[in-house]
Amino acid sequence: MSKNILEMRKITKEFPGVKALENVNLKVKEGEIHALCGENGAGKSTLMKVLSGVYPYGTYQGDILFKDKICSFKDIKQSESLGIVIIHQELALIPDLSIAENIFLGNEQAKRGIIDWNQTKVKTKSLLEKVGLYESPDTLIRNLGVGKQQLVEIAKALAKEVKLLILDEPTAALNEHDSENLLNLLQEFRLQGMTSIIISHKLNEISRVADSITILRDGKTIETLDMKAGDVTEDRIIKGMVGRDLTNRYPSREPNIGNTIFEIKDWNVYHPTLTDKKVIHDVNITIRKGEIVGIAGLMGAGRTELAMSIFGKSYGRKITGRMVKDGKEIKLKSVEKAISEGIAYVTEDRKNYGLILIDDIKRNITLANLKKISKRSVINDRQEIIEAESFRQKMNIKAPDILQNTNNLSGGNQQKVVLSKWIFSDPEILILDEPTRGIDVGAKYEIYTIINQLASEGKGILVISSELPEIIGICDRIYIMNEGSITGEIEKENATQEEIMKYMTKSRR
Incomplete structure (x- = not known):
C-alpha cells in the first residue's frame, strides 16, 4: 500500500467577503494521479495555490505535510525547491523567448554567473524527448501551438526535478489529439513513480487516468473516491460536485x-x-x-x-x-x-477580450450598452445598479454583490458576466465562441438553459x-x-x- 506524499489538513482561506476554503482535507498517495473535481468556485485552484506557495504561509489556516514534514512555504520558489511544481491554466511562457530560454528561466545553467548555452540546449533536448516534443531548443514559443506549449511547461517542471506535478485544467484549450497525448504522458510519468494532481472539468478524462478523486463543493471537502473500487461513474462524480443527481446534461427544449x-x-x-x-x-x-x-x-x-x-x-x-x-x-x-x-459576440477568451478584470461586475455588464442607462451622455448610477443586480440574480452569478471585481470570480461566474454584458446589449443575433470552456457541468447546464431561453425569445x-x-x-x-x-x-x-x-x-x- 502506497504511503501519502502529501497531506493538507483543515485548510481555510478567506478573501474579502468570501470564504474560499473551509477546513479542507486532502491526502495524495505517492506515485498516483489524483484528480481534484468540483464546480467553478468550489476552491480547487485556491487549494493548489495554497499548496504551491502562491498564497504564502500566514495567509491561510491549516497545515501542509509533504513527505511527512510540515511545510510553511513563503513563495513558489520554496515549494519548487522540494519538487512541488504547478502548471496554471494560463500558461506562463514568454512568447519571444526560445524553448530553451523558457525552460531554464530562473533556473539558468550557469558557471560563475555566465550561462552555459551549450549545456542549456543539451539538457533542453533531453527534456523535450521525455515529453515527446521533437522541436529545436531554439524555436520561439510563439511559433508553437497550445498543445506543444503545454509540453514545454511540463518539460520546464521536469527541469526542476518535480516530485509532485500539479496541472490546472491542462486540456481546457487543447484539441482531442493533444489532450490524448498529454494524458498518455501523465500515465507514463505514473509508471516512473511521479505523483500528479490534475484539476479538470472533463470527467471522461478524469475517469480514464485518475487513481483517486477528491471532490470539493462550496470550499469544503465532500469525499475522496477510489477509482479502483469499480463503481465510480461520471454521474456519481457529478452528484458529489453539484449535490444532486443531474439526470440530463442538456436541458429539454421544444424549438420554435x-x-x-x-x-x-x-x-x-x-x-x-x-x-x-x-x-x-x-x-x-x-x-x-x-x-x-x-x-x-x-x-x-x-x-x-x-x-x-x-x-x-x-x-x-x-x-x-x-x-x-x-x-x-x-x-x-x-x-x-x-x-x-x-449582433453580439461572446469571445472564447473571456479573460483577455471579454472582461475588464480589474473592474466590477456592474460596469462589466453595462459596458456594451451604456446608452441604455444614460441620458445626454451621463450615466444614471441608480439605473445601472438596478440593471446589473437584475442580471446577477437572473444569471445566478455567485458573488456577494455587483461591486465584486470580476478577477475574483470563478471561471463559470466570469462567463455568466460576459453573457450578461452581451444580453444587455439587446442582440438579435448572438455568436457564442466556446461558451462553456473551462466550466463545470453544473454551470454548463445553467448556461445551456440561458441559451435555450434566448432562442425561445426569437433570437x-x-x-x-x-x-x-x-x-x-x-x-x-x-x-x-x-x-x-x-x-x-x-x-x-x-x-x-x-x-x-x-x-x-x-x-x-
Whole structure:
C-alpha cells in the first residue's frame, strides 16, 4: 500500500467577503494521479495555490505535510525547491523567448554567473524527448501551438526535478489529439513513480487516468473516491460536485423556429498579416429566428476567424461577401456598428477580450450598452445598479454583490458576466465562441438553459464549440468547418459524433 506524499489538513482561506476554503482535507498517495473535481468556485485552484506557495504561509489556516514534514512555504520558489511544481491554466511562457530560454528561466545553467548555452540546449533536448516534443531548443514559443506549449511547461517542471506535478485544467484549450497525448504522458510519468494532481472539468478524462478523486463543493471537502473500487461513474462524480443527481446534461427544449433572420453569403477573409493567405473560403451560413446553429471543427479550422470577421471585421483583411439581416444587406465596418445592428459576440477568451478584470461586475455588464442607462451622455448610477443586480440574480452569478471585481470570480461566474454584458446589449443575433470552456457541468447546464431561453425569445444563436456532445446536445442544425470552408451541414436528428468527424477531416475542394 502506497504511503501519502502529501497531506493538507483543515485548510481555510478567506478573501474579502468570501470564504474560499473551509477546513479542507486532502491526502495524495505517492506515485498516483489524483484528480481534484468540483464546480467553478468550489476552491480547487485556491487549494493548489495554497499548496504551491502562491498564497504564502500566514495567509491561510491549516497545515501542509509533504513527505511527512510540515511545510510553511513563503513563495513558489520554496515549494519548487522540494519538487512541488504547478502548471496554471494560463500558461506562463514568454512568447519571444526560445524553448530553451523558457525552460531554464530562473533556473539558468550557469558557471560563475555566465550561462552555459551549450549545456542549456543539451539538457533542453533531453527534456523535450521525455515529453515527446521533437522541436529545436531554439524555436520561439510563439511559433508553437497550445498543445506543444503545454509540453514545454511540463518539460520546464521536469527541469526542476518535480516530485509532485500539479496541472490546472491542462486540456481546457487543447484539441482531442493533444489532450490524448498529454494524458498518455501523465500515465507514463505514473509508471516512473511521479505523483500528479490534475484539476479538470472533463470527467471522461478524469475517469480514464485518475487513481483517486477528491471532490470539493462550496470550499469544503465532500469525499475522496477510489477509482479502483469499480463503481465510480461520471454521474456519481457529478452528484458529489453539484449535490444532486443531474439526470440530463442538456436541458429539454421544444424549438420554435421562424424565418431566416441572418445570412452570410460567399464570405472570404484573408489573414491580417500574411497578405496572400486566405483563411475563410466562400462560406455560406443561414440562421433562423429561434434557432440554435452550431459550428464544429478541429482547432485551426477557421471557426473563430469566421466569427470575428462577421463581428464588425474584428479579424482579417480583404473581407468580401454579403451579410443579410431581416432580408436587407448590412455592412458592419466596426464593432460599434455590429452592436448597433443587434449582433453580439461572446469571445472564447473571456479573460483577455471579454472582461475588464480589474473592474466590477456592474460596469462589466453595462459596458456594451451604456446608452441604455444614460441620458445626454451621463450615466444614471441608480439605473445601472438596478440593471446589473437584475442580471446577477437572473444569471445566478455567485458573488456577494455587483461591486465584486470580476478577477475574483470563478471561471463559470466570469462567463455568466460576459453573457450578461452581451444580453444587455439587446442582440438579435448572438455568436457564442466556446461558451462553456473551462466550466463545470453544473454551470454548463445553467448556461445551456440561458441559451435555450434566448432562442425561445426569437433570437438567432450561433454556437462554436470543440465539444461534439455539446454541439449535438444543444443545436438544431450544425455546420462543419475544415481548412476555412464549410465541409458539411447536418440536422440535429442526423447528427452523430462519427458523422461530424467525417466532415471535420474532409479536405476543401
